[in-house]
Amino acid sequence: MGNPQRRTFHVHSEIIGQGGSTFRKNRTVLLCLGLLNVVLLIAAVVIGFNCAKVREGPFHVSHPAVTQVLDELNYLRSNHSDVIEAExxxxxxxxxxxxxxxxxxEKIEQQKTINDNYQKQMEELQKEQTNLQSNMTALEGNCGRCLSGWALHNSSCYYFxxxxxxxxxxxxxxxxxxxxxxxxxxxVIDNEEEQRFVSGSIGDMRGTxxxxxxxxxxxxxxxxxxxxxxWINNVTEVERRYWMDGEPNNSHHHGExxxxxxxxxxxxxxxxxxINCNMYQRHWICEMTSS
Ligand SMILES: [Ca+2]
Ligand SMILES: [Ca+2]
Incomplete structure (x- = not known):
């Protein structure tokens, strides 16, 4: 059986021995992890350095394919700037x-307005010219002794x-x-010459x-x-030869x-x-003394 105190001490020693072994193992793991962190840190620094080099300057890679790609990239960059400038x-x-x-x-609109104004002015001038020609014709026709549109014959003016x-x-x-x-x-047709004038005038004016x-x-x-x-001047007409054959016949049942x-x-x-005074619509001839 032995001494209980010695057995207790022995157990404690075993436990301590096992604990020391575990401690050594953990320290080895921690050391490995520390080394791994150092390696990773170095790798990160190297990668960061390379990335900075790539960003800051030309990336010197000796492989022909990579060089070609980089050349094309630079070419595209240059072209891109040109394209932006061209755009x-x-x-x-x-x-x-x-x-x-x-x-x-705007200029075309202005020119169009000017042309329209010219066109209007031309039309007004043409109208004025027509009126002047008409007045000239009237003056030539009645020597200024009758109103425009009236015909002069002897001492009278006639409006047809x-x-x-x-x-x-x-x-x-x-x-x-x-x-x-x-x-x-x-x-009032009161002489033979006036009858001839009226007869000739209405013959000239006859339409279709x-x-x-x-x-x-x-x-x-x-x-x-x-x-x-x-006649309207209260002169009774005695001449019969100016009536058409068979007239005056007062033939209409309302009278003519x-x-x-x-x-x-x-x-x-x-x-x-x-003919009947009221039932028919006709042209008419006015007469006034010329000036
Ligand atoms: Ca009649
Ligand atoms: Ca009559």
């Missing part, structure tokens, strides 16, 4: 072109309403009112319409006494009390026809 230049050129285009467009648009026709009363408004009255439709009111009626034809002058190609003397 910037193109952008500036495009902006200048846009600006020039806007300025050109057929110079207005062909749609403008009136009944006898409205026609007379128009003449009065112009400072004249319906024509029916000659009866293209006739003119004159200042002659038998409104007061049927069959007694009186107003006279018209009708173009008569067969006999220029026979130019008068009686």
């Amino acid at each position: 910037e230049a193109a952008k500036n050129a495009f902006e200048r072109a846009v600006k020039n285009h806007a300025q050109l467009k 309403s057929s110079i207005e648009p062909s749609t403008v026709t009136k009944n006898w009363h409205d026609s007379r009112a128009d003449c009065i408004r112009r400072g004249a009255d319906l024509i 319409q029916d000659i009866l439709r293209n006739s003119f009111w004159i200042g002659l009626t038998d409104t007061e006494t049927e069959g007694t034809w009186v 009390d107003c006279a018209t002058a009708v173009y008569s190609p067969s006999n220029p003397w026979k130019t008068r026809n009686d």
